[in-house]
Amino acid sequence: MKIRVGVVGAGIYGSVLINAYYGAHRRGDIEFVAVADISSDALAKIDKKYGIKGYLDYKEMYEKEHLDAVAIVTPDFLHEACVIDAANSGIHILVQKPLSTDIGAAERMIKAAKDNDVMLYVDFHKRFDPGHMHLRKAVKDKKLGEIEYGYVCMEDKILVPTEWFKSWAHNSSPVWFLGVHFFDLIYWILEEKPVRVYATGHKKKLASLGIDSYDSIQAKFEFPSGATVSIDSSWIIPNSFSSVVNQQIRLVGTDGMQEVDSQDRGVVAVFGSDDYSHVINPYGQLQVDDIDAGSVPTGYTIESMLYFLRLVNKMKRDNLTPITLQADYPTGDQALVSTIMCSKVHESVEKGKVLEITY
Structure with a gap:
């Protein structure tokens, strides 16, 4: 069964991630089901371009869509609530760098992910160059x-x-x-x-x-x-x-x-x-033609986003947890260092x- 994926944030960089995940959806790697953003205009654009359901409240998306994974692309200082609510809902999380602009908030997010046994993956794409x-x-x-x-x-x-x-x-x-x-x-x-x-x-x-x-x-x-x-x-x-x-x-x-x-x-x-x-x-990023999915983005900035999806897919397929998963990725603990x-x-x-x- 494909993992169900949502995104919180449809701004400048959020639109890049949404495009990448829509490519993964068309390739059949995931089921990209919803996007949450506080802007109804942004959601209308996403719906027109991709036909993806939109929510003005990310909590409603968490409650209704039964997500396996979510990517959070909000401004840096607004990560905490979105991450902790996702963790408490049992959803694996990708969050854009930095994890937080506050050490205490970063520690609380890491704890919430560990307490709920979900992955906290921080999108440091320079590692993929x-x-x-x-x-x-x-x-x-x-x-x-x-x-x-x-x-x-x-x-x-x-x-x-x-x-x-x-x-x-x-x-x-x-x-x-x-x-x-x-x-x-x-x-x-x-x-x-x-x-x-x-x-x-x-x-x-x-x-x-x-x-x-x-x-x-x-x-x-x-x-x-x-x-x-x-x-x-x-x-x-x-x-x-x-x-x-x-x-x-x-x-x-x-x-x-x-x-x-x-x-x-x-x-x-x-x-x-x-x-x-x-x-x-x-x-870093380039649109290419895929034999199954049509025009999709590729490059190391995209690979960083997609690697998270592959890890979540593997955990679901093989019944693994972040602790039992043997993989090198930018964790919350590592992100706390920066x-x-x-x-x-x-x-x-x-x-x-x-x-x-x-x-």
Whole structure:
């Protein structure tokens, strides 16, 4: 029997996930039954495009649709109630990163999932990028020797906080929205939690536009092995930049170094209708023709979403639980690490000093 799947949130990124899950539905992998959102207009668009039932109250969807799994794509600071209610309803959960912008809320969600024996999967899609997977294997295989230092940048166009998420950008920051991707990735690659951080931040551009959030935050983490990694997060890059996001990672060890330019994948397009060139990342997301399902999205951002469905399918088919399931995926406990890292970064910015990190 196919798993029954719902989604909470039909906004900008929610629409990406909905498209991915509709592809899985057409392939016959799942039964995509419903979407919940507080916007009747958003639900009307989903119904027109996909013919999927809509609910203005996610609790009603949980009660009526007998879901096996739900994907939660609400603003970061609104995850807790949706996750805990799903867990208490016995529904396996995918939630977008970060798990929460509050450590206490993150811990409560993790507890609810464990108490109800349901999966809590956090969508950290950077782990699914082949470039990052190759880097992790090189580190595990000691190809780089002992890691000494590294550098990351993760930057968005200014349209993200000023247009896409203007209504809640003040509840977030470039660290919560962007940096957390690479906080998790560094923890995953090095397989150790940082023990110390020093961070600085700037409030200039967005403040001038009436948005109370950091423009950029610079954080330097130290790990138990002695390795240090500097991570710059920003969301004020001019809108004329060639893609929505700019991102790179570089690690240097005693026997080697490796870089992954996640933004410049070598595909450039220039269209007469636009006033800037486009640097395209087809590995992240691309529409392809499927012999059974027609046009469906693929790429590592989509693979992260679909992997959750495969895990839930396996648990239902083989009568497994999250404890007995033998699989590597971004768990709630793992996501708590990056939530703590983000919190300590903000605290370091505010206090202007190096802080110890405990877990």
